[in-house]
Amino acid sequence: MTEDLQNVLELKDVAVHFGGRAGLLRSSGVVVKAVNGVDLEIRKAETVALVGESGCGKSTLSNTIVGLQAPVSGSVKISGEEVVGANRRKLNDIRRKVQMIFQDPALSLDPRSTIGATIGEPLIVRAIARGEALKERVAELLTQVGLRPEHADRYPHQFSGGQRQRVVIARALALEPDLLICDEPVSALDVSVRAQILNLLVALQQRMGVSYLFVSHDLSVVRHICDRVVVMYLGRFVEIADRDTFFANPKHPYTRALMSAVPEADPVAQRSKQRFILQGELPSPANIPSGCAFHTRCPLATEICSKVRPELTPRPDGARVACHHA
Amino acid sequence: MDLSPLLSVEDLTIEIAGADVVDRISFTVAPGRVMGLVGESGCGKSLTSYAMLGLLPPAARRSGGSVRLGGRDLTALSERELRRARGKDISIIFQEPSASLDPLTTVGAQIAAAYRTHHNVPRTEAYAKARQMLADVGIPDPDRRLHQYPFELSGGMCQRIMISIALICSPRVLVADEPTTALDVTIQAQILDLMKKLVAERGTSIVIITHDMGVVADIADDVAVMYAGRITEIAPVQALFEKPRHPYTALLLASVPKLSDAPKADLATIEGRVPTPNEFGAGCRFADRCPLATERCRVEQPPLFDCGGGHRSACWHIDRMDEIGEVAA
Numbered sequence: 001m002t003e004d005l006q007n008v009l010e011l012k013d014v015a016v017h018f019g020g021r022a023g024l025l026r027s028s029g030v031v032v033k034a035v036n037g038v039d040l041e042i043r044k045a046e047t048v049a050l051v052g053e054s055g056c057g058k059s060t061l062s063n064t065i066v067g068l069q070a071p072v073s074g075s076v077k078i079s080g081e082e083v084v085g086a087n088r089r090k091l092n093d094i095r096r097k098v099q100m101i102f103q104d105p106a107l108s109l110d111p112r113s114t115i116g117a118t119i120g121e122p123l124i125v126r127a128i129a130r131g132e133a134l135k136e137r138v139a140e141l142l143t144q145v146g147l148r149p150e151h152a153d154r155y156p157h158q159f160s161g162g163q164r165q166r167v168v169i170a171r172a173l174a175l176e177p178d179l180l181i182c183d184e185p186v187s188a189l190d191v192s193v194r195a196q197i198l199n200l201l202v203a204l205q206q207r208m209g210v211s212y213l214f215v216s217h218d219l220s221v222v223r224h225i226c227d228r229v230v231v232m233y234l235g236r237f238v239e240i241a242d243r244d245t246f247f248a249n250p251k252h253p254y255t256r257a258l259m260s261a262v263p264e265a266d267p268v269a270q271r272s273k274q275r276f277i278l279q280g281e282l283p284s285p286a287n288i289p290s291g292c293a294f295h296t297r298c299p300l301a302t303e304i305c306s307k308v309r310p311e312l313t314p315r316p317d318g319a320r321v322a323c324h325h326a
Numbered sequence: 327m328d329l330s331p332l333l334s335v336e337d338l339t340i341e342i343a344g345a346d347v348v349d350r351i352s353f354t355v356a357p358g359r360v361m362g363l364v365g366e367s368g369c370g371k372s373l374t375s376y377a378m379l380g381l382l383p384p385a386a387r388r389s390g391g392s393v394r395l396g397g398r399d400l401t402a403l404s405e406r407e408l409r410r411a412r413g414k415d416i417s418i419i420f421q422e423p424s425a426s427l428d429p430l431t432t433v434g435a436q437i438a439a440a441y442r443t444h445h446n447v448p449r450t451e452a453y454a455k456a457r458q459m460l461a462d463v464g465i466p467d468p469d470r471r472l473h474q475y476p477f478e479l480s481g482g483m484c485q486r487i488m489i490s491i492a493l494i495c496s497p498r499v500l501v502a503d504e505p506t507t508a509l510d511v512t513i514q515a516q517i518l519d520l521m522k523k524l525v526a527e528r529g530t531s532i533v534i535i536t537h538d539m540g541v542v543a544d545i546a547d548d549v550a551v552m553y554a555g556r557i558t559e560i561a562p563v564q565a566l567f568e569k570p571r572h573p574y575t576a577l578l579l580a581s582v583p584k585l586s587d588a589p590k591a592d593l594a595t596i597e598g599r600v601p602t603p604n605e606f607g608a609g610c611r612f613a614d615r616c617p618l619a620t621e622r623c624r625v626e627q628p629p630l631f632d633c634g635g636g637h638r639s640a641c642w643h644i645d646r647m648d649e650i651g652e653v654a655a
Contacts, residue, residue, distance in 0.1 A: 053510040160599050161367075190366035191537065195581035195593035202590045217511055220540075224583035225590060243589065261515035263540030265582045267563045270543045277519060278512045280466075281480050 006080055008097075008178040008211045009042040009065065014074035016060050019286075032286045034060040035071070036235040042179065045205060047212040049222040051258065052232035055282050058215050061232070062181050065213070066100050067091055079178050096126065099172035103184040105164035109156040115142075115167045116152025122174045141170040144207075146200060162193035166200065173204070183215045198225055219262045223247055231255050234285055234293040237312060241319035251319060251326040253298050254278075292324065300325045332357045332531050333378075333416075333499050338391035340373050340382065340555075345603030348373050349555045350391065355499070355548075358529040360521075362546030362563070364536055368600055370555040371535045375501045377401075378533070379418050380408045395499060414444045417492035421504040423484035427476040433487045434460075434472030440491045459490040463520060482513035489520065496528065503535045518545050539582055543567060548636070551575050554601055554611035557630065561637040571639035573616045576650040610640070617650065618643040 016035040034057045042048050050058050063069040065076060067083050076083040078094050086094060102108050109118055120138045123129045129137050139149035145166040156164055165185065172180055182201070186194040202225060204210060216222050222229060229246040231239040231254065239252040250256050253276075260276040278297050283289055289296050295305035304324050312320040331354035340348035348370040355361045363371045376382050378393050380400065393400045395415055403411060412418075420426050428436060437459060438452035445452070453472065460468035463486040476484055485505060492500055502521065506514035522545060524530055536542060542549055543563065550560040551574065559572035570576040580594035587593070598615040601607075610616070613623040622642055630638040 053512060162599075191539065191578055192366065192581050192596035193599075195583075196595045198583070199592050199595065202592075220583045223589070224587060224593070257512060261511040263515075263518070263538070263544040265539035265543050265567070265579065265584075267543040267567050270540070275515075277515050281482055281513065282510075 006044070007041045007077075008044055008046075008079050009040065009213070010075070010077040010080075011038055011040040011065070012075040012077075014038045014061070014064060014071045014076060016057075016064050016069055016071045030286050033235050033288060034285055035064065036288075038074075038232075038235075038237055040230065040237070040240075042211050042213060044178070045209040045211060046228065047205065047214055047226045049226035049229045050213060050215045050232060051217065051219070051222060051229060053217065053282055055234075055285055056232045057235040057285070058232055059183065062100065062183055062213065062215060065179075065181060066098050067095055096175045097177050098179045098181065099175065099177040100181040100183065101165075101168050101172050101185050104188045105161060105168045106156070108168050109164060111156055114153055114155055115159070115170075118156075118167065119152070119171045119174055122171065126175065128175075137174070141174055144173065144204070145170045146196075160193070161189050162196055165189060165197055169197075169200065169204070173208070173210070176208070177210065179211045179213065181213045181215070184217070185214075186221060187216070187218065194221075201225065219259060220264070231258070234283065234288050236293065236322065238294065238322045239319065240312065241317075245317050245319050249317060249319070251315065251321045252294075252323050253300050253326060254294050257297075292322070331355060332396055333533070334394045335374070335378065336392050336394065338374060338377060338393065339389050340370070340377055340386050341389040342386050342603065345606060346389070347386070347555050347603050348377070351550075351552075351557055352391075353548075353550050353557065353560060355531045355533060357498070357531055358525055359547045360525060360532045360534060360545050362534050362536060362542040362549040363552060364539065364542050364549060365552035366537060366600060368554075369552040371552050372503055374552075375418065375503050375533065375535050378499075378501055379412055379416055380405075381418070410444070413440055413492070413497060414495045415497055416499040416501065417495075417497040418501040418503065419485070419488045419492050419505050421507050423481060423488045423508070424476055426488055427484060429476055432473050432475055433479065437487065437490050437494055441494045444495045455494060456490070459494050460486075462524075463487075463490050463493075464516070480513075481509055482516060485509060485513075485517055486520070489517075489524075493524065493528070493530065497530065499531045499533065500524075501533045501535070504537070505534065506541065507536070507538070514541075521545060539579065551578075554606065555603075556611060556640065558612065558641070559637075559639045560630065561633075561639075562635065565635060565637050571633050571637060571644050571647060572641050573618050573643075573647070573650050574612050576647065610642070618646050 014035060015037055018032040018034060019030055052058050064071050071084060078097050081094050083094055116138050119141055120134050123134055123137060138152055142149055142151055147166055186197050214226055226243055228242055230237055233254050239255045250259055257276050257278045264270045280297050283296060291306040291309050295301040310322045310324050312322045314320050334354040336352050338351045339346055351374055365371045373386060377388055434453060434456050437456035441452045441455050457468050457472055460471055465471050465486055506517050525532060546563045549563050549566045550557045553574050559575050577594055577596045596615050601611060609624040609626055610628050613619040628640045628642045630640045632638050
């Protein structure tokens with residue numbers, strides 16, 4: 001691999017556990033294995049979707065990548081630099097390269113700061129720009145996300161949800177990150193606005209070459225915006241594949257269940273499609289089933305599934321799947 | 327099948343601070359049918375559902391219209407009569423089940439209480455009913471669950487409990503306000519299937535409020551699309567998706583990514599934003615964002631025109647709908 005194709009993100013065997021130590025609060029000793037042995041690379045200007053249900057560990061993994069959560073083991077590299085074990089100064093430096101946007105823009109903005117101040121803050125904190133230069137940079141960022149420079153003097157409450165999400169994106173881009181983690185960035189938005197934000201994210205990537213880790217449960221959005229898809233279940237990846245392979249030929253039974261569960265906006269297709277409805281609910285991450293964690297809900301499960309955990313293995317079409325039967 | 331309307335909402339108008347946030351909404355639901363009310367936030371779909379049960383928040387006032395259930399006008403009832411109707415004739419479930427359940431009472435007691443509100447029976451009999459209901463909504467091990475508290479149950483389970491409370495007195499109409507929005511997709515699929523099963527088995531009519539076109543495509547027989555407090559289009563579900571007759575519906579459908587779209591291609595968007603109630607003009611409320619809009623649209627409100635086959639659209643330019651296809655493409 002040549003130097004300019006360097007991965008913006010490299011995860012190696014990352015595990016994040018909670019609890020378990022008899023600390024000050026005398027925790028019960030139950031270990032919640034939120035993320036368990038995860039490997040992932042994201043290339044420059046690539047969009048990778050992380051798909052899974054609540055409690056599968058996707059938010060914990062996102063937090064670990066931006067350094068908000070320390071892993072118990074494994075390695076997290078952002079543009080080649082190790083996050084795990086880095087000292088504060090180094091970590092501060094690395095964090096410039098990875099930014100995050102969240103689901104609800106109203107909760108991500110300070111209601112008492114003008115959006116100009118909000119967007120400019122990272123530039124001031126890192127002493128990148130001040131005075132006129134700062135103003136110009138903020139105006140440039142606002143224009144990039146489809147707002148106007150004069151919006152800088154307004155407050156978040158003067159904007160609609162879609163516009164607020166544009167402000168959040170502008171702030172995340174202020175430091176020109178290599179990787180943007182988008183945690184359900186359009187789920188809280190109305191349908192007509194959702195399309196505007198998706199178009200914006202695609203355009204920004206084409207212009208700036210930023211990579212996205214796109215956390216979402218909406219498979220139609222994932223199919224639209226992503227190059228590669230990763231499916232997570234109870235702390236582990238169960239399927240990784242390129243978009244076309246993934247949607248043309250989903251292999252893991254959990255992936256197939258997710259796909260059949262998402263209602264399509266087409267009554268004929270929706271009512272005639274083969275349903276693959278899962279029984280039961282996601283088990284607690286504090287008590288992960290033995291063997292394949294999915295075996296308790298899997299229609300294909302046999303005896304081996306409850307005993308031996310399947311590894312991610314490559315398939316002829318390039319997909320990697322962790323299943324004994326798929 | 328009897329298709330005469332069971333529920334009919336006529337010219338329902340709701341006012342907040344002098345503005346008609348719901349403006350002369352009319353639709354009917356036949357027994358055992360599912361009506362989808364779809365629209366973006368602020369379109370008035372939830373207020374419409376609350377008004378059907380006389381549950382409007384204090385700031386809102388029904389300033390006109392009626393809600394008839396089997397010939398009886400619910401809006402003419404006293405609070406006391408309404409209490410007798412709620413649960414027995416018409417029930418409602420909400421988006422966030424854990425916020426609707428009493429955290430200090432076991433779920434069994436909550437379901438039994440709903441039953442005893444309308445039936446003068448001993449507690450044990452009400453519990454037996456509740457147990458049966460839990461089994462009907464697909465909760466495994468109902469005997470144990472009956473004695474648990476809401477915090478011990480997952481979101482999907484809590485929504486099943488809500489459905490149990492809503493249906494234990496066999497109402498003829500269930501109003502479901504975004505019943506699956508807070509749930510994961512695999513659980514959403516289970517709840518939607520459960521609702522379909524209940525319609526089939528009990529003949530309950532459902533009015534489902536949602537912003538999700540996929541949910542509508544899955545469960546609704548008929549759909550009313552709302553925009554800024556008005557119904558802009560109403561049609562049988564297939565007709566609406568196949569050939570929308572209102573620019574708003576067409577653009578809304580075009581903005582959802584589809585299988586046939588090229589990856590990362592530009593999605594159709596609707597420029598601008600929904601007007602706030604004090605910006606409502608005299609004409610069509612979508613006019614400012616509509617690619618087909620003419621002067622007439624801004625000054626004169628279009629009525630719901632009949633397009634045949636139960637399909638109606640409030641647009642002056644239904645004959646120019648082909649142009650929307652070009653805009654969306």
